[in-house]
Amino acid sequence: METKMPPRGINLRSEQLGLLAGLEHELSIDPKIGDMLTKIEKNPDIDILDDSQKRNVLLIKKQYVEQISLPENLVKETARQRILTINKWKKAKAAKDFSILKKDLEKLTELKLEAARILKDVKKTDTIYDALIDIYEPKMPSRLISTIFSDLKEGLAKLIEKCKSSKSKPGYSILNRKIPVSLQRKISIQLARFLEYDIDSETAGGRIDETEHPFTSGYYDDVRVTTHYYEKKFISSIFSVLHECGHAIYEQNLNKSWIYQPIGAFCSLGFHESQSRFVENIIGRSREFWSYMLPRVSRLDPILHDIEIDDFYSAINTVKPSKIRIEADEVTYSLHVIIRFEIERDLMEGKITTSDLPEVWNQKYNEYLDVQIENDTEGVMQDTHWPSGAYGYFPTYALGNIYSGQILACLFREVPQWKNHISNGDFHTIKEWLTRKVYSLGNLNDPLVLLRKITDDEINVDHYLKYLNDKYSKLYGF
Amino acid sequence: METKMPPRGINLRSEQLGLLAGLEHELSIDPKIGDMLTKIEKNPDIDILDDSQKRNVLLIKKQYVEQISLPENLVKETARQRILTINKWKKAKAAKDFSILKKDLEKLTELKLEAARILKDVKKTDTIYDALIDIYEPKMPSRLISTIFSDLKEGLAKLIEKCKSSKSKPGYSILNRKIPVSLQRKISIQLARFLEYDIDSETAGGRIDETEHPFTSGYYDDVRVTTHYYEKKFISSIFSVLHECGHAIYEQNLNKSWIYQPIGAFCSLGFHESQSRFVENIIGRSREFWSYMLPRVSRLDPILHDIEIDDFYSAINTVKPSKIRIEADEVTYSLHVIIRFEIERDLMEGKITTSDLPEVWNQKYNEYLDVQIENDTEGVMQDTHWPSGAYGYFPTYALGNIYSGQILACLFREVPQWKNHISNGDFHTIKEWLTRKVYSLGNLNDPLVLLRKITDDEINVDHYLKYLNDKYSKLYGF
Numbered sequence: 001m002e003t004k005m006p007p008r009g010i011n012l013r014s015e016q017l018g019l020l021a022g023l024e025h026e027l028s029i030d031p032k033i034g035d036m037l038t039k040i041e042k043n044p045d046i047d048i049l050d051d052s053q054k055r056n057v058l059l060i061k062k063q064y065v066e067q068i069s070l071p072e073n074l075v076k077e078t079a080r081q082r083i084l085t086i087n088k089w090k091k092a093k094a095a096k097d098f099s100i101l102k103k104d105l106e107k108l109t110e111l112k113l114e115a116a117r118i119l120k121d122v123k124k125t126d127t128i129y130d131a132l133i134d135i136y137e138p139k140m141p142s143r144l145i146s147t148i149f150s151d152l153k154e155g156l157a158k159l160i161e162k163c164k165s166s167k168s169k170p171g172y173s174i175l176n177r178k179i180p181v182s183l184q185r186k187i188s189i190q191l192a193r194f195l196e197y198d199i200d201s202e203t204a205g206g207r208i209d210e211t212e213h214p215f216t217s218g219y220y221d222d223v224r225v226t227t228h229y230y231e232k233k234f235i236s237s238i239f240s241v242l243h244e245c246g247h248a249i250y251e252q253n254l255n256k257s258w259i260y261q262p263i264g265a266f267c268s269l270g271f272h273e274s275q276s277r278f279v280e281n282i283i284g285r286s287r288e289f290w291s292y293m294l295p296r297v298s299r300l301d302p303i304l305h306d307i308e309i310d311d312f313y314s315a316i317n318t319v320k321p322s323k324i325r326i327e328a329d330e331v332t333y334s335l336h337v338i339i340r341f342e343i344e345r346d347l348m349e350g351k352i353t354t355s356d357l358p359e360v361w362n363q364k365y366n367e368y369l370d371v372q373i374e375n376d377t378e379g380v381m382q383d384t385h386w387p388s389g390a391y392g393y394f395p396t397y398a399l400g401n402i403y404s405g406q407i408l409a410c411l412f413r414e415v416p417q418w419k420n421h422i423s424n425g426d427f428h429t430i431k432e433w434l435t436r437k438v439y440s441l442g443n444l445n446d447p448l449v450l451l452r453k454i455t456d457d458e459i460n461v462d463h464y465l466k467y468l469n470d471k472y473s474k475l476y477g478f
Numbered sequence: 479m480e481t482k483m484p485p486r487g488i489n490l491r492s493e494q495l496g497l498l499a500g501l502e503h504e505l506s507i508d509p510k511i512g513d514m515l516t517k518i519e520k521n522p523d524i525d526i527l528d529d530s531q532k533r534n535v536l537l538i539k540k541q542y543v544e545q546i547s548l549p550e551n552l553v554k555e556t557a558r559q560r561i562l563t564i565n566k567w568k569k570a571k572a573a574k575d576f577s578i579l580k581k582d583l584e585k586l587t588e589l590k591l592e593a594a595r596i597l598k599d600v601k602k603t604d605t606i607y608d609a610l611i612d613i614y615e616p617k618m619p620s621r622l623i624s625t626i627f628s629d630l631k632e633g634l635a636k637l638i639e640k641c642k643s644s645k646s647k648p649g650y651s652i653l654n655r656k657i658p659v660s661l662q663r664k665i666s667i668q669l670a671r672f673l674e675y676d677i678d679s680e681t682a683g684g685r686i687d688e689t690e691h692p693f694t695s696g697y698y699d700d701v702r703v704t705t706h707y708y709e710k711k712f713i714s715s716i717f718s719v720l721h722e723c724g725h726a727i728y729e730q731n732l733n734k735s736w737i738y739q740p741i742g743a744f745c746s747l748g749f750h751e752s753q754s755r756f757v758e759n760i761i762g763r764s765r766e767f768w769s770y771m772l773p774r775v776s777r778l779d780p781i782l783h784d785i786e787i788d789d790f791y792s793a794i795n796t797v798k799p800s801k802i803r804i805e806a807d808e809v810t811y812s813l814h815v816i817i818r819f820e821i822e823r824d825l826m827e828g829k830i831t832t833s834d835l836p837e838v839w840n841q842k843y844n845e846y847l848d849v850q851i852e853n854d855t856e857g858v859m860q861d862t863h864w865p866s867g868a869y870g871y872f873p874t875y876a877l878g879n880i881y882s883g884q885i886l887a888c889l890f891r892e893v894p895q896w897k898n899h900i901s902n903g904d905f906h907t908i909k910e911w912l913t914r915k916v917y918s919l920g921n922l923n924d925p926l927v928l929l930r931k932i933t934d935d936e937i938n939v940d941h942y943l944k945y946l947n948d949k950y951s952k953l954y955g956f
Binding site: 005006203205 | 483490
């Protein structure tokens with residue numbers, strides 16, 4: 001649909017997807033599931049089940065209980081309102097006019113709140129917002145997120161201040177060089193090869209296509225990523241390919257013996273993001289990676305011959321507060337997410353209304369990032385998440401960063417030579433380690449439990465902030 | 479799956495397709511369907527239904543009765559044996575050794591015969607072979623096919639003899655010219671544009687991709703075709719694109735108000751083939767078409783500048799008996815099909831066995847086409863149909879030719895200037911006519927009834943033979 005569908009096919013495809021969603025919902029609320037769950041729970045021999053079987057039962061029950069708790073009408077009305085709101089968002093964004101979107105967003109938000117109120121009781125979460133976060137990041141209370149995001153915000157603010165007041169300013173003019181799309185495609189293949197994301201052999205389990213917005217889809221032996229090539233912004237595709245390949249490697253290395261079981265899926269969106277951002281930033285924006293990769297990439301075309309590793313490494317790590325989340329650098333990125341988290345938390349708790357969104361947004365961008373939002377298209381309407389009703393999704397992006405920092409600290413302990421592996425072009429060792437620690441465990445644990453098992457530690461922002469400070473103090477000389 | 483899937487995805491995809499086939503079968507035998515059909519039939523007000531509604535009921539009943547008549551075991555065993563036999567066929571074909579395939583083909587044939595015996599009673603067809611043909615070409619008795627194929631065989635034999643003994647032999651050396659794939663892709667776009675098969679506008683409902691074997695898939699607003707580009711055989715893609723676009727236009731112009739109703743589908747495989755071969759041969763191998771298209775195609779690249787219309791027109795219409803059906807010219811093609819029809823008819827009637835296939839095949843190729851088959855890979859094992867269990871499918875190919883000839887005669891009466899339209903680059907008028915006569919009627923009629931409605935005539939080979947004789951007598955000067 002996203003890569004190849006003829007434009008006129010969209011209505012037909014929407015109908016087909018609607019039908020499938022309806023069938024899926026119908027199957028998911030089949031009373032037979034409830035009967036079986038009751039039988040299992042009442043069975044005196046329940047302790048025969050091993051941990052993974054128990055986890056499967058728990059995950060099936062969780063989904064079933066949630067699904068049957070939501071009234072049919074609410075599910076249908078939400079699905080309908082979602083489509084309407086997304087369409088209005090597209091129009092409002094094009095017209096730079098939030099008022100076009102407001103009414104429909106209000107309705108959709110009301111419906112999501114109604115669902116959240118029901119889910120709060122069913123899941124017994126602290127707040128109704130927690131009930132929504134739980135869909136994407138299970139058992140992750142907003143109160144805990146507030147605490148760690150507050151630490152992160154403080155740490156990032158200090159770091160950004162240091163970069164700003166530093167005298168050494170990395171130049172990034174080389175990034176403005178015009179690079180033909182055909183050459184960028186070749187670079188993508190090199191990146192994929194480094195990550196052992198096989199796209200061109202006879203046993204390939206992946207491929208790279210092109211779409212407006214990059215994404216990853218599929219699992220196990222068929223995991224495909226997409227990217228977008230901009231002739232005048234060639235690093236955009238480099239980092240989106242690295243990011244999506246990070247997602248792809250996770251899906252390809254799930255435990256194959258658990259296929260189609262609930263435990264056979266990934267842990268959480270936050271964990272998925274921890275892996276994509278690990279590959280994109282911790283590996284992909286490291287000096288070791290480019291010391292290996294730059295000579296190989298340069299060889300592809302004379303247009304790249306004169307790029308020096310020092311210049312390139314500085315350029316791709318320039319810290320510069322900006323308006324658009326998906327274009328943000330590694331350091332300021334999490335602040336974009338924290339702003340969204342704080343806003344949607346207050347919205348869900350009734351402290352602000354849909355009408356307040358633009359003003360609150362602009363004020364926070366001013367306060368946290370020192371950026372002036374001039375219109376809502378580059379402000380509150382930049383992302384599709386809220387018009388799609390995905391409240392509770394945003395925090396997973398910054399949680400992913402925090403997880404990635406803790407996982408990195410663990411990698412330092414267990415594979416002390418990991419940087420040498422990278423500069424020698426060997427990602428295999430690290431991938432094996434990540435497979436053992438993260439990928440192969442699938443959804444056997446809730447994210448905070450998995451994090452504890454991997455790192456022997458509770459969630460905290462220290463490791464991620466240390467990683468950033470170590471890296472950027474060298475880059476900016478403070 | 480065919481155009482983009484990473485190779486390693488095949489097992490996963492097979493499992494998914496198997497699951498869907500199982501779900502589809504389950505739904506198709508749901509007793510609720512039977513209950514509703516009974517209620518409709520017993521309803522005293524049944525005459526309220528208009529013709530199209532009655533046809534829907536009839537088609538639903540036909541499918542339901544067939545589905546429930548086949549024992550679950552037989553369906554599953556056939557599906558399993560089918561996969562095994564296709565795999566053996568691939569091996570046997572590679573090894574040029576029919577004995578590798580024989581045993582599994584025998585088993586599959588037995589299973590198809592068992593199904594055919596049951597379906598013969600349910601459908602009340604004359605023979606068990608008729609019950610299989612009916613799956614692809616409803617209400618088309620093998621006895622009738624035997625009669626008309628016998629007429630066709632006689633007519634074609636005479637025509638081939640005349641071409642053979644003619645002194646004027648068209649040369650086809652220009653067809654051996656090496657044409658880069660990139661240029662062939664541009665030619666495809668020109669062909670699609672002529673046929674108003676939109677692949678590149680913002681409201682496109684089609685696209686052209688590349689696969690080992692060309693095919694068409696989809697309906698209404700999303701109909702996609704594939705082709706295969708051979709650098710050293712550039713007309714291969716030209717005629718496969720024309721052929722597949724003929725299929726595609728049919729699907730795009732079905733009656734949209736009948737979408738998802740049984741009458742909203744195409745009439746029969748024979749009728750589908752009549753449309754693809756109409757576009758490929760009657761239009762696509764006509765002098766008028768190339769007098770319009772050749773200058774436009776030549777303009778694309780200097781490598782094509784020196785091709786003269788007379789030479790090209792003769793070359794693409796060379797009559798030359800050959801071993802491989804899908805490479806056959808317009809005149810000899812139907813003989814390949816008639817051979818297959820006669821063989822499978824005798825096999826289904828028990829007059830020959832699976833072991834006899836190679837010998838019978840080679841003997842008929844010798845007799846009908848004066849061709850010596852040297853190994854079974856270029857003989858009885860060339861097509862996938864029998865190893866896939868698709869007995870009864872082959873006759874639809876030649877029936878399509880016969881229908882196309884009768885439809886052409888009707889076009890001559892109703893749009894006498896049709897050739898002028900083509901040489902002026904106007905296919906639109908003919909497409910509108912075909913839409914009115916064929917496409918928009920969907921599956922409202924069985925094929926012989928539709929043919930009668932279009933042509934006011936019974937099925938006969940005279941028009942098709944007249945078309946061929948008129949064309950080739952000029953080309954070969956007899």
